Amino acid sequence: MVDAADSVLPCICGTGELIAVGSDIRKLSLLLLFLPFSLWILLLIILPHVGMVVLSLREKVAPRVYEFGFGNYIDFFMEPIYWNTLIRTGLMSLLVTFLALLIGFPVAYYIAKLAGNRTKGMLFMLCLIPLWVSDLIRAFGWILLLRESGIISSFLMSSGLIDTPIEFLYTDATVIMGLVYTVMLFMIVPLVSTLDGMDNAMIEAGYNLGGNGFTVLRRIIIPYAMPGIVSGCIVVFMMTAGSYLTPILMGGKNSSWFTEQIYDQFISRYNWESGAAFGFLLLAFTSVVVWLGLKLSGQTLSSTVAKS
Amino acid sequence: MTEHAFDLECIDVSRQFGSVRAVDNVSLSIPRGSFFSILGPSGCGKTTLMRMIAGFENPDHGDIRIKGKSVLKAAPNKRNVKMVFQHLALFPMMNVHDNIAYGLRCAGVPAAEITRKVQDVLERVALPDVAKRDIQQLSGGQKQRIAIARCMVLDPDVLLLDEPLGALDLKLREAMKIELKLLQHQFNTTFVYITHDQSEALVMSDQVAVMNQGRFEQVGTPQMLYQQPETAFVAGFVGDANLWHGKVESMTELGAVLRTPAGTALQARLAGSQRCRVGDEVNIYTRPEFMSVLPSGGETSNNAGTRGTAGADNVLEGRVDSVLFNGANSRLLIRTAEQALVEADVTLTGGSDDIKPGEAVKLQWSMQQTLCFPASAAQAS
Numbered sequence: 063m064v065d066a067a068d069s070v071l072p073c074i075c076g077t078g079e080l081i082a083v084g085s086d087i088r089k090l091s092l093l094l095l096f097l098p099f100s101l102w103i104l105l106l107i108i109l110p111h112v113g114m115v116v117l118s119l120r121e122k123v124a125p126r127v128y129e130f131g132f133g134n135y136i137d138f139f140m141e142p143i144y145w146n147t148l149i150r151t152g153l154m155s156l157l158v159t160f161l162a163l164l165i166g167f168p169v170a171y172y173i174a175k176l177a178g179n180r181t182k183g184m185l186f187m188l189c190l191i192p193l194w195v196s197d198l199i200r201a202f203g204w205i206l207l208l209r210e211s212g213i214i215s216s217f218l219m220s221s222g223l224i225d226t227p228i229e230f231l232y233t234d235a236t237v238i239m240g241l242v243y244t245v246m247l248f249m250i251v252p253l254v255s256t257l258d259g260m261d262n263a264m265i266e267a268g269y270n271l272g273g274n275g276f277t278v279l280r281r282i283i284i285p286y287a288m289p290g291i292v293s294g295c296i297v298v299f300m301m302t303a304g305s306y307l308t309p310i311l312m313g314g315k316n317s318s319w320f321t322e323q324i325y326d327q328f329i330s331r332y333n334w335e336s337g338a339a340f341g342f343l344l345l346a347f348t349s350v351v352v353w354l355g356l357k358l359s360g361q362t363l364s365s366t367v368a369k370s
Numbered sequence: 371m372t373e374h375a376f377d378l379e380c381i382d383v384s385r386q387f388g389s390v391r392a393v394d395n396v397s398l399s400i401p402r403g404s405f406f407s408i409l410g411p412s413g414c415g416k417t418t419l420m421r422m423i424a425g426f427e428n429p430d431h432g433d434i435r436i437k438g439k440s441v442l443k444a445a446p447n448k449r450n451v452k453m454v455f456q457h458l459a460l461f462p463m464m465n466v467h468d469n470i471a472y473g474l475r476c477a478g479v480p481a482a483e484i485t486r487k488v489q490d491v492l493e494r495v496a497l498p499d500v501a502k503r504d505i506q507q508l509s510g511g512q513k514q515r516i517a518i519a520r521c522m523v524l525d526p527d528v529l530l531l532d533e534p535l536g537a538l539d540l541k542l543r544e545a546m547k548i549e550l551k552l553l554q555h556q557f558n559t560t561f562v563y564i565t566h567d568q569s570e571a572l573v574m575s576d577q578v579a580v581m582n583q584g585r586f587e588q589v590g591t592p593q594m595l596y597q598q599p600e601t602a603f604v605a606g607f608v609g610d611a612n613l614w615h616g617k618v619e620s621m622t623e624l625g626a627v628l629r630t631p632a633g634t635a636l637q638a639r640l641a642g643s644q645r646c647r648v649g650d651e652v653n654i655y656t657r658p659e660f661m662s663v664l665p666s667g668g669e670t671s672n673n674a675g676t677r678g679t680a681g682a683d684n685v686l687e688g689r690v691d692s693v694l695f696n697g698a699n700s701r702l703l704i705r706t707a708e709q710a711l712v713e714a715d716v717t718l719t720g721g722s723d724d725i726k727p728g729e730a731v732k733l734q735w736s737m738q739q740t741l742c743f744p745a746s747a748a749q750a751s
Contacts, residue, residue, distance in 0.1 A: 263459035266426055269446045270453045271473035272524065281472065285463040 118339035134339035151320040155302040158241045162249040170253030201311040232314035240312040249294040256290030293366035374438035377560040383432035392418040394584035407563045407571035410581035452521035453530040467501040473524045491523040602743035611655040632707045638742035651745035660739035661714035666730035683737035
């Protein structure tokens with residue numbers, strides 16, 4: 063946009079005065095260009111979060127009487143069930159992230175390096191297709207498969223392997239499986255794009271200089287793909303920790319996902335102040351985890367998420 | 371340890387991709403410590419041949435031997451053949467030291483020895499202070515030397531180089547040519563160098579194989595390839611040459627007399643083992659430096675502006691179309707009755723007797739410097 067304005071303007075304006083007008087137009091076009099972006103950031107991200115912080119710092123002292131204080135945060139730390147849930151959500155999200163990486167990496171490697179050009183597109187498409195269906199419908203699909211009277215249970219019954227129907231739903235394993243399935247694509251995409259940019263000669267050089275398959279993977283492919291790995295992990299971790307639908311539907315009331323606590327505070331208890339505090343704590347917690355992850359892997363945000 | 375005369379041998383190696391024979395019955399033996407080049411146009415199969423030697427492709431048939439032992443069964447990481455890739459393939463996530471140490475670590479060399487060997491090889495490539503630098507901080511020529519050092523630290527039997535100078539700018543390429551040759555002397559390892567650039571091959575090599583359409587056209591020293599090309603392809607590909615097409619009119623003891631479509635009679639010597647009969651279509655080649663350029667009408671005398679005083683078996687009249695000035699290696703483009711421009715090398719001194727565009731000139735050259743090949747062979751190229 064700016065470049066286009068640059069190339070057109072010299073034709074329109076020959077004299078010094080007009081050039082000044084030209085630079086005004088350039089400023090204006092730059093401003094207009096950034097307007098939707100800044101509105102989005104301001105109205106949808108900064109403003110609501112400022113509101114949340116303000117809200118979370120209000121203590122209810124009497125009906126409709128509030129005063130400034132950290133009471134909502136203190137409540138969180140005083141009540142083990144709250145912070146236990148947050149820790150549990152964090153740990154399970156880490157596990158989901160790890161599993162998604164474990165499954166996603168070979169898939170991404172196959173798509174980026176081993177598949178031919180035509181199969182590559184098709185495989186990518188296959189990864190995308192589940193996204194056409196909403197989260198909700200996909201979760202119900204899982205429920206159809208896994209519930210006590212579901213397909214898997216009745217199949218095992220009819221084949222005589224089990225005597226009584228088994229409830230596969232409402233366990234941690236189910237929640238993790240469902241979450242891995244939901245976030246898989248967001249792991250695969252950044253991995254494929256980094257691995258795609260890797261020169262095959264680098265892998266060949268790894269073998270040529272005497273490395274075996276494992277050394278090449280550990281010393282060359284994984285370090286090279288690190289920005290993609292970290293970027294995928296950040297996205298997947300954030301999505302998992304913040305997800306609501308899958309843990310609720312597949313884990314039931316016992317899933318103890320932290321988003322559920324937030325929902326409860328806002329909707330069931332109508333305690334917006336505490337809900338806001340919880341929301342803010344979740345954001346702070348995931349940010350700290352991501353920051354730790356970046357420190358440990360020696361990456362920066364600009365070398366990972368901003369790149370892919 | 372048994373000493374084997376040849377570091378690398380290929381015996382009847384073939385490789386087919388679909389219906390294309392990328393490498394067709396190629397045999398070569400490279401003596402110890404020599405600089406061997408494989409020269410050919412892109413798509414001639416030279417890269418496939420190199421990848422087979424490195425183990426990234428398997429030949430359909432034939433054998434590849436390193437120091438006399440067949441390596442067909444050995445995986446790429448088990449062959450003591452190291453390769454400098456076209457774009458070098460240095461590992462960007464490691465610094466210079468780790469790049470060079472990678473191979474040593476794979477081989478399980480103790481840490482103290484790795485440090486010593488890396489420093490040693492860095493000194494040999496004249497870059498002793500770059501060990502801690504990132505790859506991105508190196509210049510093109512330095513990257514080149516690190517890529518070679520990374521291979522040489524492993525003490526390979528054969529070092530393969532796949533057009534490594536292709537990405538460098540002209541000045542650096544010229545410098546690296548000399549440097550590569552010096553490095554090869556210093557390490558005294560067999561280098562196999564792949565290129566499509568004939569000047570690289572001629573300058574650096576002890577032996578050059580000219581490859582075309584999956585086959586070796588000729589293997590020999592650079593001098594042999596240049597002076598006694600055995601096939602029309604070699605004559606046309608190695609060095610510059612003027613080409614005439616014609617029909618053989620008569621055969622003499624020394625060679626053939628042919629007539630071009632424009633009616634000029636030219637004499638040529640038969641190259642190598644080529645045969646031809648009266649009536650055959652042939653192509654003849656002469657290098658620009660063997661052409662003497664005289665002012666038109668002048669006697670056959672030594673003109674100050676021309677090189678060479680060879681016999682005048684062949685004479686052509688023409689007009690100078692343009693002068694490509696390059697000091698002592700200047701070149702004239704001369705339009706003759708054959709239409710095509712004839713190239714002739716001259717030395718331009720800047721004096722008044724220099725040849726200028728538009729002048730009528732007489733070209734003459736010896737039949738000894740004119741090589742004749744059957745036209746069918748040339749069409750294959």
